[in-house]
């Protein structure tokens with residue numbers, strides 16, 4: 001395995017209470033749900049949310065038989081679990097998105113929202129997702145758009161040094177990146193996805209608007225304006241639907257996890273652990289109370 005890029009570690013973080021709960025972000029939450037519903041197939045077999053955090057969006061996946069909430073933070077996954085209870089459709093998997101612990105061709109639908117900005121190596125991440133997507137599957141990606149209206153105005157007013165028009169990602173704070181929509185499209189295509197419909201979300205993410213305009217009205221306006229993403233992409237948040245080419249190999253039914261180190265398929269859990277059957281590897285991973293922990297071997 002080659003050196004993996006650095007990870008923005010949310011272990012033990014208060015992300016849920018500090019960023020979402022009673023923090024005046026109902027507009028963003030509701031607008032994101034609308035965009036997600038528009039792009040994600042409502043039903044399916046197996047879905048994975050990459051960087052699911054505390055499971056904020058988990059109730060959007062009611063139409064799926066099996067839902068993997070995947071995140072680097074065990075503590076956020078435990079919060080998701082506490083909130084979602086014993087629903088057997090949910091599987092909690094801790095790991096690093098650069099080494100996804102799943103067999104190839106597994107997931108009908110992949111969802112990634114508010115997480116790409118932590119990817120120091122987005123192309124490597126896309127390669128992993130293309131590997132685990134089922135042929136003909138769907139990948140809904142939301143990402144932070146560096147070429148947004150506010151960034152353009154700030155740049156023109158000389159209040160921002162970096163250019164929103166340059167293609168390369170900008171790291172505005174350590175391990176926090178904004179991306180150019182064209183660069184993202186190119187990287188998705190290189191990984192084997194087919195980027196399609198794009199929605200422009202959260203144009204009204206401004207304190208003054210959120211304080212003065214009722215949330216329902218703001219969300220309604222957002223819902224209308226989202227469609228402009230097909231021709232103009234100047235919002236801070238973009239949602240893009242990606243197709244995955246049909247014709248490849250789907251995962252063999254009954255296979256699911258793979259060793260994140262050598263990608264050999266894993267068998268059943270024995271004594272609270274999964275053991276890699278590849279004798280040259282033989283790594284073991286802990287499974288405890290429905291949390292499969294692939295962050296590091298035991």
Ligand SMILES: C[S@@+](CC[C@H](N)C(=O)[O-])C[C@H]1O[C@@H](n2cnc3c(N)ncnc32)[C@H](O)[C@@H]1O
Pocket residue numbers: 007008009010011015050051052053054055056057070071072073076095096097098112113114115118
């Ligand atoms: C800003 S939070 C967003 C959580 C959720 N998507 C939401 O919208 O509520 C970013 C999440 O990405 C996860 N993350 C960051 N780097 C990761 C990596 N390399 N592998 C897996 N998860 C990662 C973090 O642990 C965190 O939960």
